[in-house]
Amino acid sequence: MSRTPKSAPIVAELGRPETPQETADRKAAATKAYRSSQTIRSLLAAILVTLGMVLIIVLMVPRGERVAAPEIDVSAIAANVESTVGSPAIVPDLGDFWRVNKAELEGGSPAVWDITLAPSAENESGFIRIAQAFDSDSSWAPQRLNGIAAKDTTTIDGLTWDVYPIGDRGQANVTYAIGTQAGPDYVLLYGSRSADSTAELAATLTTQIRALSETP
Numbered sequence: 304m305s306r307t308p309k310s311a312p313i314v315a316e317l318g319r320p321e322t323p324q325e326t327a328d329r330k331a332a333a334t335k336a337y338r339s340s341q342t343i344r345s346l347l348a349a350i351l352v353t354l355g356m357v358l359i360i361v362l363m364v365p366r367g368e369r370v371a372a373p374e375i376d377v378s379a380i381a382a383n384v385e386s387t388v389g390s391p392a393i394v395p396d397l398g399d400f401w402r403v404n405k406a407e408l409e410g411g412s413p414a415v416w417d418i419t420l421a422p423s424a425e426n427e428s429g430f431i432r433i434a435q436a437f438d439s440d441s442s443w444a445p446q447r448l449n450g451i452a453a454k455d456t457t458t459i460d461g462l463t464w465d466v467y468p469i470g471d472r473g474q475a476n477v478t479y480a481i482g483t484q485a486g487p488d489y490v491l492l493y494g495s496r497s498a499d500s501t502a503e504l505a506a507t508l509t510t511q512i513r514a515l516s517e518t519p
Contacts, residue, residue, distance in 0.1 A: 375403040377418065384408045384416050391515060392416045393435050393490065396507045399423065404430070413439040420504070430476075431494035431504055439489045441465055444482050447491060457481065460506040462513075467493070481505060486515035 381392040387408060395418060397403065405419040416435040422428070436443045444467065445452050453465035459481075467480040479501055480493035490512060492501050 375406050377403055377406045380406045380408075381416070388414055388416075388437050390437055390488065391511075391518065393418075393433065393485075393508060393511050393515075395420065395433060395504070398507075400427075401504075413437050413443060429495040429497075429500070431492055431496050431501055433504075433508075434491045434493070435485070436489045436491070438487050440484060441482060441489055443489055444480070444491050448477065448480055448493065451480075453482065457502070459502050460509040462505075462509055464505060469493075483512060484516070485512040486518045488515060 377397075378394050381394045384392040393416065395401070397420070400422060401420045402423045403418065404421050405417070407417055409415040409417050413436045416433075416437070418433040419430060420433065421430045434447060441453060444465070448467055448469065451467050451469060454468045455466040457464050457466050462483055464481040464483045467482070469478055469480055476495045477493050478495050479498055480491060481501060482489060482491040483505075484490075490508065492505055494501070496504075
């Protein structure tokens with residue numbers, strides 16, 4: 304006995320059986336939705352994997368304290384300066400208070416041995432620059448001090464120093480400056496430290512300045 308073919312199921316939304324074309328369209332839409340959801344899942348999975356790898360790399364990077372800048376050997380640089388200019392170069396006694404930020408010979412006329420000092424302690428601020436102008440005198444100093452000339456003098460450890468009235472006319476945070484003749488050279492101390500702090504540094508240079516004054 305032959306089987307009676309089943310009638311196509313009635314679709315509730317349509318109120319009738321689907322046509323073959325409607326069935327094909329429905330299946331295609333379902334397949335497209337499935338593939339789209341798979342693509343989103345794959346994308347999310349890829350993002351999570353990438354973030355995980357970045358986290359691992361970050362955790363693997365060694366962390367340590369900041370490497371300190373190499374210490375500047377002022378004495379060695381001064382020796383090279385002396386051989387270049389043929390004259391003694393001042394070397395400051397740093398003690399525990401000062402550190403050297405820069406030390407170099409600046410070419411020009413005159414050549415200048417320039418040292419920048421700053422306090423080592425974190426609770427101290429400011430700086431002082433020591434500039435030794437070879438074969439020069441006080442007429443050179445205004446070149447470093449925005450055209451300001453000396454108006455007074457002070458005595459430090461038996462030596463007479465010119466005092467430059469910087470006031471608010473200074474530049475690059477320079478608020479105080481003193482200078483003295485050291486034989487054929489002129490030594491200028493200038494920066495943002497107080498007059499007392501600058502005088503204390505100047506006193507440590509007395510022996511060298513006297514030696515330069517006695518140099519034939």
